[in-house]
Amino acid sequence: MEFDLQDAGVRELNQALHADTAANAQFSVLHPGGKHNVATGAIHESTVDIQGHVGYYCAGMNQNATINVQGNAGPGLAENMMSGRVEVQGNASQYCGATAHGGLLIVHGDAAARCGISMKGVDIVIGGSIGHMSAFMAQSGRLVICGDAGDSLGDSIYEAQIFLRGSAASLGTDCVEKEMTEQHQKELAALLQQAGLDYDAASFRRYGSARQLYNFNIDNVSAY
């Protein structure tokens, strides 16, 4: 099915993605022109190919669908995604993958600030670099960064794992470098392969929670 957003409304596209007829269907979206909410709330195993740049909240709440953006994405990409695969060929603006519970989010370019904030199980793979406060309060899932990270990476992180190939401008409170075991390398290599990125898993470092903020401790009062 083809939707030209110069003529059709975004709502029309999204309703088609929610309908039972969307199961195993292929959607092609032309002239997205930076519009908001493109391909949000998809629930079926459909494929959506978006040919251009999108605005706010593209692929939000995605379940099962495979969504490909042949351009850049605005703020809130794949927010609260549950499952499926969202892939952006260009850059993503701030808070991509925020609160996402599952699935795989791939950004081949850079992602801006607050990438993966409060992520809850999603796997996020960024081909480029990410902005400040990424993985803030990240609860579970994996954030892979092939470039560098901005300030305060993984601030107040819970049990999400961060794999960073470049360097972080600074680590957030309670985020520390952790040992990269063979098992971690193996899992990371599989994830990179899934994302179609050809990096050696051994070139990444792993970061996670020091677990010092889990319970109230008067010595940590300045960090809370």
Add this chain to the structure above:
Amino acid sequence: MCGIVGLYYKNPELESSLGTMLSDMLIQMTDRGPDSAGVAIYHDAVSTKQVKITLQGLDDVDWKQVQGRIAEQYTQNISISPLANHAVIVMDVDSQEEADQFASWVGSDLDEVNVTSVGSAIEIYKEKGLPDQVVDKFDLRTMRGTHALGHTRMATESAVTTEHSHPFSTGLDLCLVHNGSLSNHNQLREKLQKKGIRFQTDNDSEVAAGYLTWRLSEGATLDEALEAAIKDLDGFYTFAIGTKNGFAVLRDPIACKPAVLAETDDWVAMSSEFRAIAQLPNSKNARIWEPEPARIYSWERS
């Protein structure tokens, strides 16, 4: 929430299309700011012995009467070109002080008009209402120029009036549009007033414009003034700034207000969102990126 747009031409052959391009961008930002809209447009610079002033009057302002009042007070050569409830004045001046004096006389003695800009190339048109209404009212599509800024306002911090609309100009050919909110504007306004900067409203964004004016008057370059602004302004902001020959963009260090920059060989454009940039010819082939927090991006014509 507000929407901001800016367009700076590198290729002078495009100048006749500036008004149309900026209008298309502005209208795309309607749902970010339906309260009021405004533009600052730089064109037809007057000579060094002249000054150009934009006046904004009440809807029923009688420009003939205003012209009469001015003629009673000032004897030099003054032309006045009304455009709806705004008018552009070009007057001969011997010194900058004379231009300042005129602007402050208009501000204090002519109740029915405000000064929105003073300089040699800048003109500012702003009004309550939807962006497309403002575009039509001032026939913005027909305007030519070298660069322009626009703003669509959804007020969060001060009243919805034409005076509170952006762009704000507090210095010669300098203007600023702002998406965000400043938290230390009252304190900063008092400090700047003591240094001689005049403000027309209680709006936070006008303080940012005044701050830059003050820094520039102290001899700073635009980049130096913006560098200092990162330290002295507290709050959230994406700014687009215009000077007579230049254009700059700055986001605060937290960068929660959106911004997109795009550049081709012919133009530089900025907007709160890509959909405004998508209106421009050749935007498909533009280099598009999100400006980094606390980093100054500027362009200047030599």
